[in-house]
Amino acid sequence: MLVFLLLIIAPLSLSAANYLRDDRRGNWQSADRSSAGLLPSPSEQADALVRVFAARTVRWRGIFAVHSWIVVKEKGAPRYTRYDYTAWGEPIRVDGFAPDGRWFGAVPETVLAVDGDEAQRVIPKIRNVIETYRFRAYGDYNAWPGPNSNTFVQAALNAVPELNAVLPPTAIGKDFPYAGWWGRTASGTGLFVSLGGYLGVTVGWIEGLELNVLGGVLGVDVRRPALKFPRIGRLGLPKG
Numbered sequence: 516m517l518v519f520l521l522l523i524i525a526p527l528s529l530s531a532a533n534y535l536r537d538d539r540r541g542n543w544q545s546a547d548r549s550s551a552g553l554l555p556s557p558s559e560q561a562d563a564l565v566r567v568f569a570a571r572t573v574r575w576r577g578i579f580a581v582h583s584w585i586v587v588k589e590k591g592a593p594r595y596t597r598y599d600y601t602a603w604g605e606p607i608r609v610d611g612f613a614p615d616g617r618w619f620g621a622v623p624e625t626v627l628a629v630d631g632d633e634a635q636r637v638i639p640k641i642r643n644v645i646e647t648y649r650f651r652a653y654g655d656y657n658a659w660p661g662p663n664s665n666t667f668v669q670a671a672l673n674a675v676p677e678l679n680a681v682l683p684p685t686a687i688g689k690d691f692p693y694a695g696w697w698g699r700t701a702s703g704t705g706l707f708v709s710l711g712g713y714l715g716v717t718v719g720w721i722e723g724l725e726l727n728v729l730g731g732v733l734g735v736d737v738r739r740p741a742l743k744f745p746r747i748g749r750l751g752l753p754k755g
């Protein structure tokens with residue numbers, strides 16, 4: 516039990532110390548939200564495209580979690596469309612920020628990248644999830660344990676299990692049971708059970724073994740050997 520607690524508390528303590536020391540990113544209202552240069556100009560990207568980005572979230576919540584979002588573009592479309600799920604205004608926000616923009620100063624990482632015919636095929640599935648998402652009313656957003664931005668993106672990924680996409684361990688809310696307290700994993704290669712997002716277990720070939728404790732994830736990836744820790748995320752071989 517002591518080792519278990521240390522594996523959870525130590526990473527969060529290090530993240531909190533880093534935040535308090537020099538990583539507060541100043542005033543969030545004036546923080547940089549410009550493009551991070553992760554996407555080409557739409558005019559240079561004729562093919563269809565799907566991206567999922569994640570970046571450390573705003574203020575003290577960045578000690579614990581990332582915010583994730585979805586970007587899509589059909590073949591020949593003149594622009595990208597970005598979908599976020601946020602705590603202010605109407606929860607599902609369309610093109611509220613640059614497609615690959617910094618999240619209030621934090622540079623995003625690419626969680627999923629799909630191009631060409633495969634992207635064109637899955638975009639309708641993703642859009643359908645977004646259009647029919649059940650937590651789309653004012654007041655539905657709940658930062659912890661969910662539904663939040665990561666719950667929203669996870670719902671879209673669940674609609675395209677063939678992509679084998681997995682949100683990072685730091686995506687608190689991804690395990691919130693928006694469609695039932697148990698079922699198949701997003702990749703379709705395993706099973707999960709969750710007690711309202713507060714406690715849960717995921718076992719899958721793509722996802723690995725994950726223990727969800729109050730939204731934080733402790734786990735191990737066997738397929739691409741790595742360990743998963745709260746806030747630190749994944750330590751080991753790349754996901755690819």
